[in-house]
Amino acid sequence: MESLRERLFNAAHESANRCVQCGYCLPVCPTYQTMGKESASPRGRINLVRLAAEGKIDIGEHLAPPLDLCLGCRACEVACPVNVPYGSILEAAKEAIALHHHSAGQQGPSAEGKWKRRVTVLALRRLFPYPRRLRLAGAGMWLYQRMGLGRLVRAAGVLEKRFAPLAAFERVLPEAESPFRRYRFGEVFPARGEKKARVAFFAGCVMDAMMNRINRQSIELLTMAGLEVVVPKGQNCCGALHAHQGYTEEARELAKRNIEAFEASGADCVVNNAGGCGAMLKEYPHLFRDDPEWSGRAERFAAKSKDITQLLVQFGPLPYVKPVEAVVTYQDSCHLRNVQGVWKEPRELIRSVPGVTFAELEQSELCCASGGIYNLQHFQESMQMLDGKMEKAKKTRADIIVTTNPGCMLQMKLGVERAGMAGETRAVHLVELLAEACGIGQGILRKGKAADRM
Amino acid sequence: MNEHVLEEIRRIVPRERIFLDLAERHSYGYDASFGEYLPDVVIQPKSAEEISALVKLCNRHKIPVYPRGSATSLSGGPLPVYGGMVLDMSQMKDKLIIDRENLLAIVSPGIITADIHKKAEEAGLFYPPDPSSSHVSTIGGNILENSSGPKGLKYGTTKEYVIGLEVVTPLGDIIRTGGKTVKNVTGYDLTRLIVGSEGTLGIVTEIILRLIPKPPARKTLLAAFDRVEDSGHAITKILSSGILPAAMELMDNACIRAVEEYSLCGLPVDKEAVVIIEVDGHPAAVEEEIVRCEEICRRQGASLVNVAKDEAERDAIWKARRMVSPAITKMGPTKISEDATVPRSQIPAMMRKLHEIREKYRLQLVVFGHAGDGNLHPNIITDKRNREEMKRVELAIGEIFEAAVSLGGTLSGEHGIGTLKAPYMEMELGPAGLAMMRKIKDSWDPNGIMNPGKIFPRPGQTKVELI
Numbered sequence: 001m002e003s004l005r006e007r008l009f010n011a012a013h014e015s016a017n018r019c020v021q022c023g024y025c026l027p028v029c030p031t032y033q034t035m036g037k038e039s040a041s042p043r044g045r046i047n048l049v050r051l052a053a054e055g056k057i058d059i060g061e062h063l064a065p066p067l068d069l070c071l072g073c074r075a076c077e078v079a080c081p082v083n084v085p086y087g088s089i090l091e092a093a094k095e096a097i098a099l100h101h102h103s104a105g106q107q108g109p110s111a112e113g114k115w116k117r118r119v120t121v122l123a124l125r126r127l128f129p130y131p132r133r134l135r136l137a138g139a140g141m142w143l144y145q146r147m148g149l150g151r152l153v154r155a156a157g158v159l160e161k162r163f164a165p166l167a168a169f170e171r172v173l174p175e176a177e178s179p180f181r182r183y184r185f186g187e188v189f190p191a192r193g194e195k196k197a198r199v200a201f202f203a204g205c206v207m208d209a210m211m212n213r214i215n216r217q218s219i220e221l222l223t224m225a226g227l228e229v230v231v232p233k234g235q236n237c238c239g240a241l242h243a244h245q246g247y248t249e250e251a252r253e254l255a256k257r258n259i260e261a262f263e264a265s266g267a268d269c270v271v272n273n274a275g276g277c278g279a280m281l282k283e284y285p286h287l288f289r290d291d292p293e294w295s296g297r298a299e300r301f302a303a304k305s306k307d308i309t310q311l312l313v314q315f316g317p318l319p320y321v322k323p324v325e326a327v328v329t330y331q332d333s334c335h336l337r338n339v340q341g342v343w344k345e346p347r348e349l350i351r352s353v354p355g356v357t358f359a360e361l362e363q364s365e366l367c368c369a370s371g372g373i374y375n376l377q378h379f380q381e382s383m384q385m386l387d388g389k390m391e392k393a394k395k396t397r398a399d400i401i402v403t404t405n406p407g408c409m410l411q412m413k414l415g416v417e418r419a420g421m422a423g424e425t426r427a428v429h430l431v432e433l434l435a436e437a438c439g440i441g442q443g444i445l446r447k448g449k450a451a452d453r454m
Numbered sequence: 455m456n457e458h459v460l461e462e463i464r465r466i467v468p469r470e471r472i473f474l475d476l477a478e479r480h481s482y483g484y485d486a487s488f489g490e491y492l493p494d495v496v497i498q499p500k501s502a503e504e505i506s507a508l509v510k511l512c513n514r515h516k517i518p519v520y521p522r523g524s525a526t527s528l529s530g531g532p533l534p535v536y537g538g539m540v541l542d543m544s545q546m547k548d549k550l551i552i553d554r555e556n557l558l559a560i561v562s563p564g565i566i567t568a569d570i571h572k573k574a575e576e577a578g579l580f581y582p583p584d585p586s587s588s589h590v591s592t593i594g595g596n597i598l599e600n601s602s603g604p605k606g607l608k609y610g611t612t613k614e615y616v617i618g619l620e621v622v623t624p625l626g627d628i629i630r631t632g633g634k635t636v637k638n639v640t641g642y643d644l645t646r647l648i649v650g651s652e653g654t655l656g657i658v659t660e661i662i663l664r665l666i667p668k669p670p671a672r673k674t675l676l677a678a679f680d681r682v683e684d685s686g687h688a689i690t691k692i693l694s695s696g697i698l699p700a701a702m703e704l705m706d707n708a709c710i711r712a713v714e715e716y717s718l719c720g721l722p723v724d725k726e727a728v729v730i731i732e733v734d735g736h737p738a739a740v741e742e743e744i745v746r747c748e749e750i751c752r753r754q755g756a757s758l759v760n761v762a763k764d765e766a767e768r769d770a771i772w773k774a775r776r777m778v779s780p781a782i783t784k785m786g787p788t789k790i791s792e793d794a795t796v797p798r799s800q801i802p803a804m805m806r807k808l809h810e811i812r813e814k815y816r817l818q819l820v821v822f823g824h825a826g827d828g829n830l831h832p833n834i835i836t837d838k839r840n841r842e843e844m845k846r847v848e849l850a851i852g853e854i855f856e857a858a859v860s861l862g863g864t865l866s867g868e869h870g871i872g873t874l875k876a877p878y879m880e881m882e883l884g885p886a887g888l889a890m891m892r893k894i895k896d897s898w899d900p901n902g903i904m905n906p907g908k909i910f911p912r913p914g915q916t917k918v919e920l921i
Contacts, residue, residue: 038481062477082783
């Protein structure tokens with residue numbers, strides 16, 4: 001049987017070897033910018049993967065720490081003059097690291113590390129793949145918020161004492177949608193006016209469970225643009241979290257179920273509203289590159305996969321009914337911009353909203369350091385990058401910071417809190433802004449009521 | 455590394471800026487050229503005083519010390535070839551002052567060159583040297599390698615802009631050379647000696663740069679020729695007509711085809727050479743000059759001339775030039791980028807020689823470069839795992855240098871000598887010339903600890919060995 005090193009060599013050495021070490025990725029790497037050392041740069045990480053594949057350094061002891069600190073934002077791929085496939089190198093390394101930890105009996109560097117890894121693995125294997133369990137969690141969250149438990153928990157400082165990062169995010173979780181207002185899987189929403197196309201809505205796991213309202217608004221906006229929307233049955237999590245954490249097999253299983261579900265839907269394209277998920281859907285062919293049975297199906301699926309902003313621009317304009325008098329800025333979703341190459345459309349849509357003054361955020365293309373679950377795993381590092389981002393955000397004097405991915409949205413909400421901007425600035429998903437202007441929103445400009453539900 | 459020495463180092467620099475972990479050390483063992491080394495310790499100094507103390511320590515214990523910026527070097531300048539101590543200068547980046555009254559920039563060595571461009575432009579000023587890695591390279595590494603980019607023809611090279619330095623000498627003393635005045639003839643010009651010394655004569659800790667007013671307008675054209683000779687004539691005719699373009703870039707046919715295959719830039723793939731010319735200055739003068747450049751190109755046989763009508767068209771022209779690097783790297787995993795430079799009038803002859811070398815050694819060799827200053831970039835695209843081909847590459851590199859020197863040119867226009875060109879130094883300088891340089895090195899660095907293994911060939915070494 002091939003060793004872990006051989007496996008890493010076969011998966012990543014050829015790609016890593018393509019790096020000419022020119023360093024053009026250094027200025028765009030958020031972790032190099034804040035940590036200031038070569039091992040925190042793409043060039044450094046690629047070199048370490050190559051050395052580990054050649055057996056010159058140890059996968060667990062030497063490769064894991066610098067690779068774990070990578071956000072996976074993929075900005076380096078855009079900057080790379082020779083097209084080194086950093087994403088696939090990172091994924092192969094993450095897989096090798098996960099397998100290494102597994103075979104070493106999950107020996108984390110510390111008791112806390114071990115505990116964190118166990119929780120992560122449990123969530124990846126037992127929670128995210130199951131939409132019903134997630135919805136249950138979402139309903140739980142709704143109940144928790146409705147009963148005012150949040151205030152109790154915060155007053156008691158339970159989370160603060162146990163796990164500070166979770167406490168931070170608990171405070172900024174959006175108001176959950178009532179379980180009674182959620183769409184059903186298998187439901188079809190007719191187009192308003194003339195039907196221009198039939199699209200299948202990819203609901204996602206976190207979006208469906210925790211931000212169901214944004215999904216519902218997304219579907220409504222799509223129908224307003226003349227699209228018939230079906231929410232295919234049998235779909236599940238895109239598998240990005242799994243792939244990024246090195247659980248490639250699990251990611252493949254999730255991908256297969258999604259491909260099947262969407263093939264059965266008979267839709268012209270697959271639409272999603274989360275940059276991170278969309279990037280994963282686009283990269284399904286990579287998961288099945290050695291699988292002749294699935295590679296063609298994955299190719300066809302990926303070709304049909306679109307971000308909601310692309311469809312709203314293509315089939316718009318939306319029927320705006322209400323101006324949003326606000327200064328609005330936009331933080332790119334890394335995976336929407338760097339992997340899917342979508343950065344014009346969100347800006348175009350924001351500018352199209354009546355009343356909006358768009359202010360470009362300096363270095364909006366630099367990752368906000370949410371990075372999937374990076375902000376939970378590396379809270380300190382993430383917050384350092386986030387605080388730098390908020391300095392730039394302050395300069396825009398924006399009332400609203402728009403994002404296009406749930407992770408980025410939560411991160412920006414936390415950033416707003418940390419920077420003491422909660423009174424004047426709100427972080428929202430682009431869909432919420434558009435929904436507001438189309439008269440189906442929840443009031444996103446409640447200035448002064450900083451608490452909202454909080 | 456010896457525990458006593460480490461203890462001494464910890465008394466100079468705090469632990470968090472001392473890297474001993476294997477992964478960290480491996481991360482400072484390469485640059486953008488060839489070779490992979492492992493230093494014993496990596497330190498991120500923050501002041502001249504720290505560096506001075508570290509260099510004195512290195513002298514006491516005979517530890518090689520290697521200053522390193524962003525490691526974009528194409529010649530091996532920062533490689534820790536004998537292990538020892540790497541000083542990562544990239545984090546010494548506190549100071550970037552634009553002095554508008556004296557037209558100066560005063561900067562820390564870890565400042566990125568492009569940030570100087572940006573700050574200077576905000577003040578309506580201009581720092582012309584612009585190597586293609588300027589958005590990555592530190593100014594410290596940039597001036598020590600003396601790399602300049604495409605604007606050397608009109609605006610001069612990096613060394614013309616460095617007028618003062620603070621340097622930690624190889625013995626650990628902190629000295630200042632030059633100053634804030636453009637004129638300065640007090641004693642030997644140590645500033646010029648340090649600039650381009652590739653870190654072998656000391657570690658630069660502060661730099662005073664001269665700035666000039668920003669030219670208000672620019673115009674760009676692209677001309678294609680059926681014969682390389684014609685493009686050479688066009689270049690010399692333009693320069694002898696009294697026009698001094700800000701940039702004159704040349705690509706040969708192999709390069710044109712590579713770019714066009716990689717990304718459609720609209721380049722004519724059947725032409726032997728393409729020249730990009732940019733003029734800048736007063737708007738009226740620029741309008742007139744670009745028209746004359748176009749006329750001259752046509753008269754010299756250009757079969758196609760495009761003058762950019764706006765910024766978008768200008769970007770499209772420069773995009774073709776920027777695509778050269780990714781395009782040729784697609785041809786193979788290993789790229790050897792040379793920068794042999796010849797007197798401008800010899801460009802057509804040099805191009806002919808390069809194409810002969812390409813045929814003789816059956817290599818993928820493309821040529822582009824800064825035609826205005828004779829600085830060509832012949833690039834060999836190969837695969838370092840192919841040992842047989844690499845042997846042919848080694849021979850071809852030697853012949854490229856011979857060709858350049860025989861035409862009255864030089865081994866390197868801006869990439870530096872480092873490890874890769876050291877074996878050919880005597881070919882250009884002769885034994886006495888090289889010995890003179892060695893004397894300077896030995897008197898500055900009697901213990902041979904400052905970036906050893908660079909510039910000077912090892913005894914008996916007469917050609918580069920890549921594998």
